[in-house]
Structures are given as structure tokens and as C-alpha cells.
Amino acid sequence: MRTWKQIVFALVIVAAAAFAWARFYPGAPEVLARWGLDWAVAATPPATGDKAAGAAQAGRDRSSQVATIVATPAGTATINDRLQAIGTGRANASVTVNPYSSGRLAELLVESGSHVDEGQIIATLDSETEIIAQDRAKLALQDAQSKLDRVKSLRASNAATPVAVADAEVVLAGAQLALRDAELALQRRSILAPISGTVGILPISAGNYVTNQSTIATLDDRTSILVDFQVPERFAAAVRVGAQLTATPIANPSNAYTGTISAIDNHIDEKSRTLLVKAKIANPADSLRAGMSFGITMKFPGDTYPAVSPLAILWGTDGAYVWQIENSKARRVPVRIIQRNTETVLIDAELESGDMVVTEGTQSVSEGGEVRIAGQDQRAAKTAEGS
Structure with a gap:
């Protein structure tokens, strides 16, 4: 078979299929009308004979029937306004204590787990050399003071010049400066606590040689947890x-603590699309430790939306919709889903609280069709009897 014959044959098959779809598919006229092909609907020959009469009669029967459905009133609900996150706690202040200079650790004056105050001596280094330097500086200061006194007395009798004074x-x-320097060097042989806090496990013992890079102790201020x-x-x-x-400790969910946000980062992380936030939690009983994990919960004022049963949501070619009952007739209302709850x-959507929405029997509902809500007649009769 030649190519042009194959093309003609294929076109005939496509035309026949399109004619059959336009003639027999129930939704074809609406689709063609949206495409602007009203002439195709008009050109389609109407059904003839008994089949056409039966279809028309069936359509009249369906339009004249009243569909029985189950409907529930729409309510209102607030969108989920709760933030939940997992955070890691750390001490309000944490300091690693290092000596100012090198030397042999002479004595540790604290123990692991003990509480120290700011300025308290926690360890000392050997200080014989610094003591000698201090004594030498004192002698030099005394000698300089004596020389100044002699020169001033000589100056009183004009035996010394002003330059000598x-x-x-x-x-x-x-x-005097040399003495202050010697005193500072001796003072720095005592290692002081820079903050008030709790001493961690001591990584070193007395007798070890340390440098200014050696860790003597770690101090944590746990009066509050970040x-x-x-x-x-x-x-x-x-x-x-x-x-x-x-804030709820993950390891002990029965206890909950109230805290406040103390700091917010200035940018959003590009990889995780999250913002780093720091919160402060009071810890008066010292029951919280740095490194603990916490479940964080925050509440925000949310927006209120209509709430319907999940059974009421239907889907069409143009998206989700529900059937609303107005004056015993059905009206199709497009909706946009905001949040699914339990x-x-x-x-x-254009719904208000109390509007009746179809939840069962949706297959029998059509736009503008009359409906009867199941059980409505019995409720009305009971109400009349009670009155």
C-alpha cells in the first residue's frame, strides 16, 4: 500500500473515532463548547428511533426525581498554628579554664561537680620564681625611694641639681612598675574561676606540667539553659x-518548662530552609543539663476557615468541589484545600458556618437538582409533635 493511501486510511479512522466520541460520549458537548466548537455539536445528528426516545424519557425521569442525600452543616476551624521542633540545650555560660603561663600544677582546690563563685581560686601553679621576683622588686623600690629622698635633701641645700631629682x-x-609586674606574675600563678558555675570532670591532676593551652577545668553556669x-x-x-x-525534655516528657525566645538569627539557612532560634529556660532546681534534647512547642494566632467532612470533598476536571444545599437544591461550590485534619x-470556599454540605449520595446530585436530606422529614415531624 502506498504512503498516501495509508495517510488517507488513518485520517478516516481518526475522523470516525472523533464522530463516535462526539455522538455517544455524555460529556462531549460541554467539552466541545469549551473548545469553541459549538458547530460540531450542532452538526451531530440527533439520536433516532426507540433509543432516542428511551434516552429522552430516562433524562426526564432523572430530572423529575428528587435525590435523597445525607448532609452535614459546615463548621469553622482554625488552621494548625502550632510550631513543634527539636532543640539542644546548653549552659547559659560555659568556660574552659586555662592557666596564663606554664608551670607545674601545685594544687587543685575544687572537685568535680562542686559549685564555685566568680573569682574563687580553683588551682595554683608553682610560684617560687615569682615570689623571688616580687621580693627583688620590693628591694629595688625601697632603694629607689631612699635615693630620691637623699637627692631631695641635697637639693634643699643646693647640693643637687633639679635634673638629679x-x-x-x-x-x-x-x-614601682617592676613591683606591680612581679605582683601580677605571682597573682597569675593562682587560677581563678572566671564565672560562677559548676565544675565538670577535672581532666588533670596536681603534679602535672601545664601550659597556657592545657585545660584545668570546665565551668557551666546552669542557672538557665539555652x-x-x-x-x-x-x-x-x-x-x-x-x-x-x-520546652519538654525528650527523656522526661512528663515535665514541661516555660521559656522565652532570647535571640533570633539574621538569615534563613539555604540548605534546610530553617531559621536558627535560641530560647532561655529557667533552671532553679538545677535539674536540666547542657546537651539535653527538648521538644519545643509554640502557638501562633491562626486564620479561621470553613471545615467540612472529608466525605464531602469531590474532585473534577477543574479541581476540588463540594455540593451545597440551598432551598432543597444542590449547588456546586469550588474549594481549595487548606489543611487536612483527623x-x-x-x-x-464561599461557605459559611451552618451551610448544609452533601456527604453521602453525591453520585445522585446534579447542579440545580432537587434533593431531600435523609431524616429531615422525621425530625420535622418530631418537632411538630413536640410543639
């Missing part, structure tokens, strides 16, 4: 410093 004063000032957690991007605009939250679906 000035030189003696300079020597005295240098001796919790770092990530907030989804959609909550970034709602989070504020000072906002309250609830028992209801929050939607964005």
Missing part, C-alpha cells in the same frame, strides 16, 4: 524575641 623620680617610678532549635521558614515572620514557648478538612 627628676632622674631619681624616674627610677622610683620604674621600680536551647537552640530550627524554625521552619513559614514561621520566620511570626517568631519574636520575648515570645513564650514550652475529622475535618479546612477549605477556602
Whole structure:
């Protein structure tokens, strides 16, 4: 068979299939009308004979029948306005204590787990050399003071020049600075606690040689616990410093603590699309530790939407919709699903609280068709009897 014959044959098959679809498919006229092909609907010959009469009679029967359905009133609900996240706790302040200089660790004055105050001595280094330097500086200061006194007495009798007095004063000032330097060097042989807190496990013992890079102890201020957690991007605009939250230890969910947001990062992480937030939780009983994991819960004011039963949601070619009952007639209402909950679906639609929405029998409902709500007659009769 030649190519042109094959093409003609294929076109004939396609035309026959299109004619059959336009003639027999129930929704074909509406589709052709949306495509602007009303002439194709008009050109389609009407059905003839008994079949056409039977179809028309069936259509009249369906239009004249009243569909019995089950309907429930639409309600209202607030969109989920709760933020839940997992955070990691750390101490309000944590310091690693290192000595200022090198030397042999002479004594540790604290134990692991003990509480220390700011400025308290926690360890000392050997200080014989510094003591000697301090004593030498004291002697030098005394000698400089004596020389200044002699020069001043000579100056009173004009036996010394003003320059000699000035030189003696300079020597005295240098001796005073040397003594202060020796005292500071000796003072720094005692290692002080920079903050008030609890001592961790001591990594070193007395007698070891240490440098300014050696860790003597770690101190944690646990009067409050800081919790770092990530907030989804959609909550970034709602989070504020000072906002309250609830923190629940993952290991002990029966206890809940109230805290406040203390700091918010200045940018959203590009990889996780989250915002870093820091919260502060009071710890007066010292029951919380750094490194604990917390479940963070925050509540925000949410928007209110109509709420319907999940059975009421139907889908068509143009999206989701529900059947609303007005004056015993059905009306198709397009909806946009906002959130699915356990028992209801929050939607964005032209519905108000109390509007009746079809939940069962939707297959019998058509646009503008009359419907009867099942059980409505019995309820009306009971109401009349009671009155």
C-alpha cells in the first residue's frame, strides 16, 4: 500500500473515532463548547428511533426525581498554628579554664561537680620564681625611694641639681612598675574561676606540667539553659524575641518548662530552609543539663476557615468541589484545600458556618437538582409533635 493511501486510511479512522466520541460520549458537548466548537455539536445528528426516545424519557425521569442525600452543616476551624521542633540545650555560660603561663600544677582546690563563685581560686601553679621576683622588686623600690629622698635633701641645700631629682623620680617610678609586674606574675600563678558555675570532670591532676593551652577545668553556669532549635521558614515572620514557648525534655516528657525566645538569627539557612532560634529556660532546681534534647512547642494566632467532612470533598476536571444545599437544591461550590485534619478538612470556599454540605449520595446530585436530606422529614415531624 502506498504512503498516501495509508495517510488517507488513518485520517478516516481518526475522523470516525472523533464522530463516535462526539455522538455517544455524555460529556462531549460541554467539552466541545469549551473548545469553541459549538458547530460540531450542532452538526451531530440527533439520536433516532426507540433509543432516542428511551434516552429522552430516562433524562426526564432523572430530572423529575428528587435525590435523597445525607448532609452535614459546615463548621469553622482554625488552621494548625502550632510550631513543634527539636532543640539542644546548653549552659547559659560555659568556660574552659586555662592557666596564663606554664608551670607545674601545685594544687587543685575544687572537685568535680562542686559549685564555685566568680573569682574563687580553683588551682595554683608553682610560684617560687615569682615570689623571688616580687621580693627583688620590693628591694629595688625601697632603694629607689631612699635615693630620691637623699637627692631631695641635697637639693634643699643646693647640693643637687633639679635634673638629679627628676632622674631619681624616674627610677622610683620604674621600680614601682617592676613591683606591680612581679605582683601580677605571682597573682597569675593562682587560677581563678572566671564565672560562677559548676565544675565538670577535672581532666588533670596536681603534679602535672601545664601550659597556657592545657585545660584545668570546665565551668557551666546552669542557672538557665539555652536551647537552640530550627524554625521552619513559614514561621520566620511570626517568631519574636520575648515570645513564650514550652520546652519538654525528650527523656522526661512528663515535665514541661516555660521559656522565652532570647535571640533570633539574621538569615534563613539555604540548605534546610530553617531559621536558627535560641530560647532561655529557667533552671532553679538545677535539674536540666547542657546537651539535653527538648521538644519545643509554640502557638501562633491562626486564620479561621470553613471545615467540612472529608466525605464531602469531590474532585473534577477543574479541581476540588463540594455540593451545597440551598432551598432543597444542590449547588456546586469550588474549594481549595487548606489543611487536612483527623475529622475535618479546612477549605477556602464561599461557605459559611451552618451551610448544609452533601456527604453521602453525591453520585445522585446534579447542579440545580432537587434533593431531600435523609431524616429531615422525621425530625420535622418530631418537632411538630413536640410543639
